Amino acid sequence: MNEPIIQLKHISKQFGTVIALRGISTEIYAGEVTCLLGDNGAGKSTLIKILSGFHRPTEGEYLFQGKPTSFASPREALAAGIATVYQDLAMVPLMSIWRNFFLGSEPEIGRGPFRRYDIAFAKRTVKEELGKMGIFIRDPEQPVGTMSGGERQSLAIARAVYHGAKVLILDEPTAALGVKQAGVVLKYVVQAKARGLGVIFISHNPHHAFVVGDRFVILRRGRIYGAWHKEGLDRDVLVRAMSGSEELDALKHELDEFARRDVQK
Amino acid sequence: MLAKTDDDRRISVGLFRKVVASPEIGALVGAAVVFVFFSLISPDVFPNIVGLSRVLDPAATLGIMAVAVGLLMIGGEFDLSSGVMTGTTGLLVGLLAVHAGINLWVAIVTSFAFAMLVGFVNGYMVVKTKLPSFIITLATFFVFRGVNVGVTRLVTNQVRVAGIDTIPGFELARTLFDTEFQFAGATFRTSLIWWIVIALIASWILLRTKVGSWIFAVGGNPDAARASGVPVKAVKIGLFMTTAGAAWLVGMMTAFRLRSALSSQGVGQEFVFIIAAVIGGCRLTGGYGSVIGASIGAMIFGITRVGITFAGWDTDWFFSFLGIMLLVAVLLNTYTQKKAAEVHTPKAPPEPEPARSHPETPS
Numbered sequence: 001m002n003e004p005i006i007q008l009k010h011i012s013k014q015f016g017t018v019i020a021l022r023g024i025s026t027e028i029y030a031g032e033v034t035c036l037l038g039d040n041g042a043g044k045s046t047l048i049k050i051l052s053g054f055h056r057p058t059e060g061e062y063l064f065q066g067k068p069t070s071f072a073s074p075r076e077a078l079a080a081g082i083a084t085v086y087q088d089l090a091m092v093p094l095m096s097i098w099r100n101f102f103l104g105s106e107p108e109i110g111r112g113p114f115r116r117y118d119i120a121f122a123k124r125t126v127k128e129e130l131g132k133m134g135i136f137i138r139d140p141e142q143p144v145g146t147m148s149g150g151e152r153q154s155l156a157i158a159r160a161v162y163h164g165a166k167v168l169i170l171d172e173p174t175a176a177l178g179v180k181q182a183g184v185v186l187k188y189v190v191q192a193k194a195r196g197l198g199v200i201f202i203s204h205n206p207h208h209a210f211v212v213g214d215r216f217v218i219l220r221r222g223r224i225y226g227a228w229h230k231e232g233l234d235r236d237v238l239v240r241a242m243s244g245s246e247e248l249d250a251l252k253h254e255l256d257e258f259a260r261r262d263v264q265k
Numbered sequence: 266m267l268a269k270t271d272d273d274r275r276i277s278v279g280l281f282r283k284v285v286a287s288p289e290i291g292a293l294v295g296a297a298v299v300f301v302f303f304s305l306i307s308p309d310v311f312p313n314i315v316g317l318s319r320v321l322d323p324a325a326t327l328g329i330m331a332v333a334v335g336l337l338m339i340g341g342e343f344d345l346s347s348g349v350m351t352g353t354t355g356l357l358v359g360l361l362a363v364h365a366g367i368n369l370w371v372a373i374v375t376s377f378a379f380a381m382l383v384g385f386v387n388g389y390m391v392v393k394t395k396l397p398s399f400i401i402t403l404a405t406f407f408v409f410r411g412v413n414v415g416v417t418r419l420v421t422n423q424v425r426v427a428g429i430d431t432i433p434g435f436e437l438a439r440t441l442f443d444t445e446f447q448f449a450g451a452t453f454r455t456s457l458i459w460w461i462v463i464a465l466i467a468s469w470i471l472l473r474t475k476v477g478s479w480i481f482a483v484g485g486n487p488d489a490a491r492a493s494g495v496p497v498k499a500v501k502i503g504l505f506m507t508t509a510g511a512a513w514l515v516g517m518m519t520a521f522r523l524r525s526a527l528s529s530q531g532v533g534q535e536f537v538f539i540i541a542a543v544i545g546g547c548r549l550t551g552g553y554g555s556v557i558g559a560s561i562g563a564m565i566f567g568i569t570r571v572g573i574t575f576a577g578w579d580t581d582w583f584f585s586f587l588g589i590m591l592l593v594a595v596l597l598n599t600y601t602q603k604k605a606a607e608v609h610t611p612k613a614p615p616e617p618e619p620a621r622s623h624p625e626t627p628s
Contacts, residue, residue: 092486108475
């Protein structure tokens, strides 16, 4: 718990002449939800792509479990225990829940040419694992495409947890969801944390982040704008820090002005 | 959409819906309809064991191809060179064994290796260039269509390689690939046994092994498959090689049956294979389908072809009839799938609601 599972030291990333990230230093702890906040273009995506092995940093050190690491591919990162649930979801909509859950790591029984998919085990396990997260499915045969967005996100989280992820990176898991469904997904984020995973929760919604987060890191224009612990933190501080308090004040002023004019008419 | 989130409000999937939504059902209904239709037209000769054996004869070779093409389509690709390859493989055996004097079995194995190579090149080009397989294999199709005639004419001064039955070992090869046997008073061919065995093995692989899951996944969402660690390229190349392998088998059957290889063999058949697979419920864009369905699709062809002959109609009408049947079958498939749409066919991902960045969110 004291030892961070991931440590970033002065990470910078340059694409040609564009500096996407500069001097990012932060830690991710197991059993904690670290929220990575920032507006579009702040560098969130670049940072998670470095964490998940898509990109390598131009400068800086990436320590995983205390050791300097350089993942050559997302598959390597996944094998090490860093699972990423992307916004567009790595799911096949036409395929059943159980096939999706075990896609790429299918349980097998039998020998030689009779080696086959252990379907009974797969179906049973999916039901159990989802049940542990409070998702009850009637029929594991149901195609994933018929599930709601929130259920699919939850399924993706359950899959990562089951396959032994140590770090779970969630890229905007609540962005496309309604209030109620977002609530469901946030519940599973908390559960993943309770199971001892280090969760990185990417969002541009400080309200969702505030509910589940233990630590908050705000990115702006490729730099760390600020980092907070939950204790004693007021939500408004986060909201203001994220959207840029000056801008928010200006916007508020503008809106007040509109309202005043409307009243006068 | 929100109403479906709650488990207690989810509509339970009835048996009817499950049956209706299985990929084979359209083909099964279609096969029953054409069978009844031709049975009514020719009640004396059609609905009996002899009629059945006549139907199964063309259905068998077509069925073998439809199974392989169906797998490929479920994997999200097409192979327009599959028809012409049934000719190329047969011609190669003829040219090697008859004209180059190579041992028949060596020629057969060489032809198989050649088919594997063509399948590999098709697949490799598709995964490397990321171009539609439709275009890549259309190119392969035209190349071999030209080669088949060109090389054959160059070597034999004819458009066919004759005299395959004069080669030592012909009888054994014929027994293996295409021989007749009597069953219940009717004549059947070994191609039928090949077809049944291949369809069962393919169905088992598709539904009961991890490779089957991979095939569905690479056709359904290749990005997701790759992100999950599925070797997408290997699966696709393997499917192209399977199709080429099936074309080789059918090429052998045809060459040993006709005792010669025609340079025009198989041209135009590629669409028939695809149509059989589509009638059998294989989705044109991949990710969904059944090899048993594709086999039933092949049966529909057999029934129609033999049915038209038995009815005494001009066989010129066969293709028109086929076109109409294809349309009806596809409409039927779409309809039955739509019937189950609420539960079984996936809808497009829900419209993203605007991200909530206002204080109405739960806290």
